[in-house]
Amino acid sequence: MSFYESVFVNVGIMIIIAQGVYVITGLTGLFSLGQSSFVAVGAYTAGFLATRFEMHPLLCILAGIVVSILVSFIIGIPSLRLRHVYFSLATIAYCYALQAILTVSETFGGSIGLVGVPVVTRWWHVVLGVVATVWIVRNFKLSRFGLACLSVRTDELAARTYGIQTFVSKQIAFSLASAISGLAGGLLAFNLGYLSPDMFTVPVSSEYLIMVFFGGLYSQTGAVLGAAALTVLMELLRTTAAWRMIAYSTIILIIILVRPNGLFGTWEFSLDSLNPRRRAKHGLAKGGEGV
Amino acid sequence: MFVQQLVNGISLGSMYALLAVGFAIVYNILGIVNFSHGATIALGAYCAYWLSTYLRLPLELSMVLSVTIAGLVSALIERITLHPLRRKGQPQIFFFIASLTVFNLVTAIIIYVSKANITSYPRTLIYGSIRMANVIVPKLDVLMLGIAVLSLLALSAVLYKTKIGLAIRCCSYDSRAAQLMGINPDLVIGTTFLLAGLLGGIGGALLGAKYAVYPELGDMVYRAFFACMVGGLGSLTGAIFGGLLIGLIETISNAYINAAISPAITFGLLVVILLVRPQGIAGKLVEDKI
Numbered sequence: 365m366s367f368y369e370s371v372f373v374n375v376g377i378m379i380i381i382a383q384g385v386y387v388i389t390g391l392t393g394l395f396s397l398g399q400s401s402f403v404a405v406g407a408y409t410a411g412f413l414a415t416r417f418e419m420h421p422l423l424c425i426l427a428g429i430v431v432s433i434l435v436s437f438i439i440g441i442p443s444l445r446l447r448h449v450y451f452s453l454a455t456i457a458y459c460y461a462l463q464a465i466l467t468v469s470e471t472f473g474g475s476i477g478l479v480g481v482p483v484v485t486r487w488w489h490v491v492l493g494v495v496a497t498v499w500i501v502r503n504f505k506l507s508r509f510g511l512a513c514l515s516v517r518t519d520e521l522a523a524r525t526y527g528i529q530t531f532v533s534k535q536i537a538f539s540l541a542s543a544i545s546g547l548a549g550g551l552l553a554f555n556l557g558y559l560s561p562d563m564f565t566v567p568v569s570s571e572y573l574i575m576v577f578f579g580g581l582y583s584q585t586g587a588v589l590g591a592a593a594l595t596v597l598m599e600l601l602r603t604t605a606a607w608r609m610i611a612y613s614t615i616i617l618i619i620i621l622v623r624p625n626g627l628f629g630t631w632e633f634s635l636d637s638l639n640p641r642r643r644a645k646h647g648l649a650k651g652g653e654g655v
Numbered sequence: 656m657f658v659q660q661l662v663n664g665i666s667l668g669s670m671y672a673l674l675a676v677g678f679a680i681v682y683n684i685l686g687i688v689n690f691s692h693g694a695t696i697a698l699g700a701y702c703a704y705w706l707s708t709y710l711r712l713p714l715e716l717s718m719v720l721s722v723t724i725a726g727l728v729s730a731l732i733e734r735i736t737l738h739p740l741r742r743k744g745q746p747q748i749f750f751f752i753a754s755l756t757v758f759n760l761v762t763a764i765i766i767y768v769s770k771a772n773i774t775s776y777p778r779t780l781i782y783g784s785i786r787m788a789n790v791i792v793p794k795l796d797v798l799m800l801g802i803a804v805l806s807l808l809a810l811s812a813v814l815y816k817t818k819i820g821l822a823i824r825c826c827s828y829d830s831r832a833a834q835l836m837g838i839n840p841d842l843v844i845g846t847t848f849l850l851a852g853l854l855g856g857i858g859g860a861l862l863g864a865k866y867a868v869y870p871e872l873g874d875m876v877y878r879a880f881f882a883c884m885v886g887g888l889g890s891l892t893g894a895i896f897g898g899l900l901i902g903l904i905e906t907i908s909n910a911y912i913n914a915a916i917s918p919a920i921t922f923g924l925l926v927v928i929l930l931v932r933p934q935g936i937a938g939k940l941v942e943d944k945i
Contacts, residue, residue: 395748395751442930445930449884450884453880453881453884454926456877456880456881457922457923458922458926460877460918460921461919461922461923463918464917464918464919465919467915468915475915566877567762567874570690573752573755574752574755574756581748607767609759610760610763610764612763613756613759617736617753617760620753620756621736621739624740624743624745
């Protein structure tokens with residue numbers, strides 16, 4: 365695999381992860397600092413099945429998604445009752461707990477990690493994953509479930525008054541986000557070939573969150589482009605070696621201070637907006653809250 | 656054996672309590688989750704290490720200096736990053752992200768300068784241990800507990816006996832009314848961050864002496880966050896209790912179960928506490944939580 369392909373695969377996986385963060389944080393307004401642990405669930409399930417049972421990679425990734433969804437119910441049912449920062453706290457707890465479990469568990473390679481996963485992810489797999497994820501998230505956002513999530517983000521009490529089951533909406537968004545993270549995890553496992561518990565810590569989750577924020581928290585386009593831009597930036601800064609994390613964080617900080625809404629704010633790309641006549645018809649020219 | 660672990664737990668918990676109180680005073684006044692507190696924790700440990708190793712200052716002096724640096728850096732972080740957001744009246748989430756980014760930035764700088772090595776101070780802070788019946792307490796633990804108690808007493812003296820302390824308490828009740836009474840909010844918030852930074856610095860420097868000096872020391876901020884929330888939102892006493900509780904659970908699960916699995920047990924228990932007692936152990940009712 366050439367250098368450019370590996371960069372491309374990284375960018376693709378990051379875009380998928382960012383879509384998951386967008387669903388739970390941008391759309392539903394829940395600050396999850398445990399997103400990396402769902403990536404871990406997907407990655408470890410896929411890696412475990414591939415190394416121990418030598419299953420087909422596709423099946424492994426599917427299994428990773430299913431397990432992520434199951435875990436999202438186990439975590440979501442107690443913690444989604446908590447609001448605001450308390451939910452963030454619960455996700456931090458979950459992230460630490462999972463990391464501890466992975467570190468002690470012999471089955472998953474302990475602190476050394478899971479090694480010997482076949483490296484089979486190619487660029488077209490990632491393209492397929494990205495297209496599927498973006499399409500699903502876009503449709504979810506426009507569906508009534510997505511609108512329910514949006515109303516939960518805007519005003520939870522008002523949403524409840526209008527008969528929206530806020531807990532169910534949150535659980536659906538949480539499970540979708542976990543499934544997407546699980547998919548990204550599976551691709552990651554087959555891209556890297558090894559997994560270790562310290563690849564999925566709370567700071568890593570915070571980096572995902574910052575990535576989505578960079579593009580514009582309330583914009584799906586922003587999530588895609590923010591993730592792509594920051595991952596490419598990270599690769600470009602590779603020449604500066606040790607300075608790169610500092611430069612990277614500084615650039616993000618400046619963007620957050622100068623444009624607190626992120627690069628794209630609530631702006632969404634749509635095919636319609638390219639066509640002036642249809643643009644007028646749909647009233648897209650007016651802009652407004654990204655729905 | 657159990658008493659022994661209890662003593663260890665209280666000593667570790669007193670450190671967490673210091674960090675949690677620093678976290679809580681900022682939360683009280685601005686209502687923001689200030690992750691940049693983690694940066695001051697890591698700086699507290701690293702500045703002490705750098706000053707004592709490269710400038711060959713005595714360890715005690717470098718610790719005092721590093722705590723001061725941590726406090727000033729904390730106030731500086733507020734001035735550079737959070738102040739512009741506050742002036743524009745941005746929602747809470749921007750503070751959340753901005754402080755997280757600052758935390759990552761400072762960690763990146765520390766990793767760059769220290770080459771990500773795990774090191775320790777040039778000498779042990781204090782040797783020996785005290786023996787009472789069959790309980791052996793390292794003098795370092797006693798010192799940590801003593802410094803924690805003194806710092807918290809000093810903090811409460813500042814908050815309850817001085818004019819700036821009155822202003823801080825006033826702002827945390829109602830910052831708008833405080834402003835109308837002629838209190839300068841920038842000064843008050845700056846001082847609060849300075850105090851929080853000092854507490855973080857003390858915690859960091861001492862944790863560095865107990866364990867080792869490593870870049871991820873700043874991640875203790877997540878424990879402080881937990882202690883602050885489990886203790887009870889908006890209560891400094893609660894934050895102290897929360898810190899002690901985390902220290903105790905962690906030490907006991909380290910000793911009786913398994914050191915590697917102890918984060919899972921600690922954090923699992925904390926979530927259970929949050930669920931059954933959402934108002935926190937200090938008992939101040941916060942309706943907003945559930």
